[in-house]
Amino acid sequence: MSAKASPLILALGWIALPLLAQEVTQVSPPAAKPAEKAAFEFHDGDKVVLLGNTVFEREQRFGSLEPRLALALGDTKVSMRNLAWSADTVFGHARSYFGPPEEGLQRLTGHLELLKPSVVMLCYGSELAFEKLGGLPDFLTGYRNLLELIRKHAPGARIIIVSPPPLETLPPPLPDQTDANKSLSSFRDALRKFALSQNTYFIDLFELMGGVPKPGVIVKPLTENGVHYTREGYDKLSTKLVEGLGLAIPTVAPAELDPIRREVLAKDELFFNRFRPQNETYLFGFRKHEQGQNAKEIPMFDPLIDQADGKIQAAKAALLAGKKQL
Incomplete structure (x- = not known):
């Protein structure tokens, strides 16, 4: 028998190639999805x-x-x-x-x-x-x-x-x-x-x-x-x-956020007055010779701001505790 392939065998080979390719495609694993962006990690006390x-x-x-x-x-x-x-x-x-x-x-x-x-x-x-x-x-x-x-x-x-x-x-x-x-x-x-x-x-x-x-x-x-x-x-x-x-x-109604929001607004007002006092020129600037003695009052905001932080956390804890009980 001749080593040269007959036309019939060649034709069958050309027919089989697409079928093989299709079979390979079907068994190939799906493409990996792009990795999702990792969440930013917060630490307790940040x-x-x-x-x-x-x-x-x-x-x-x-x-x-x-x-x-x-x-x-x-x-x-x-x-x-x-x-x-x-x-x-x-x-x-x-x-x-x-x-x-x-x-x-x-x-x-x-x-x-x-x-x-x-x-x-x-x-x-x-x-x-x-x-x-x-x-x-x-x-x-x-x-x-x-x-x-x-x-x-x-x-x-x-x-x-x-x-x-x-x-x-x-x-x-x-x-x-x-x-x-x-x-x-x-x-x-x-x-x-x-x-x-x-x-x-x-x-x-x-x-x-x-x-x-x-x-x-x-x-x-x-x-x-x-x-x-x-x-x-x-x-x-x-x-x-x-x-x-x-x-x-967590799913919360807007009204449920209000107790925390009120404490945040109070804290933010305290902090704004701490780091941007309205009379800063008199307290620390070129006119401090007039009222500079009052600059000592500005750090007095710090314990008030810390207390406000505690109230925010307490309001959050109360809301989360209520959610757990539902």
Whole structure:
């Protein structure tokens, strides 16, 4: 018999090849799913400091974030201090008062050394929405310097970087925010890479809050003016922030949160007066020769703030205990 294959055998071989390929495909294991992002790990006794501009500073008006985070952490107890400053930048412009930005960073240094945070959550960069990303290189340099400052004066602090949330287009005469949101989307992409390079935890609040909105006027706004969030806006923003940390908030009615929220608002007011007294120029500045003797009263806020922390934890424990009994 000839060693050369006959045409019939060759034809049968060509028919069998697709069948074999199909059989191999069927028995191949399914492709592995991408690994889910690990939850941020909080430790009992953590002190969380919020740093940023208006997005974070205005949160203390509503007390939305801390109650939700407290419930999501269950028996783990953490405290929160809001060091955010409206219109501030990574360079320290707003918190510098009348001096250069360096003065603002010096003030921040003092606050970090006082508080000794173990977790710092930052939200900066909203201004990049209107600068068409022209200032992005300088911004990232400033952000890197700010992180170095935090790590120097709060050694061991774990850092969370949060992207700014989207803006809303409201009826005229308020502006259309379409282009600004496109800039924020591109900025978010750059910030994600930066956060990874700095070995920090990243929360994409821009996408969690809906990403680039559809063109046109927002039907049910969560902001007062397209930029500043309302109480309902902060309730959603806070919920998404906690989800971005990889945590789950127990199901509670809004009214059930009110006892914790009230204690948080009281604590935040005490802390605001502690670190930003209205007459600081007279207490510590160039007019301290007039009322500087009253500066000794400012540290007296500290035990009151600690007591307020205890009331927050007690209100949380009462709510969780009630849930367990149901």
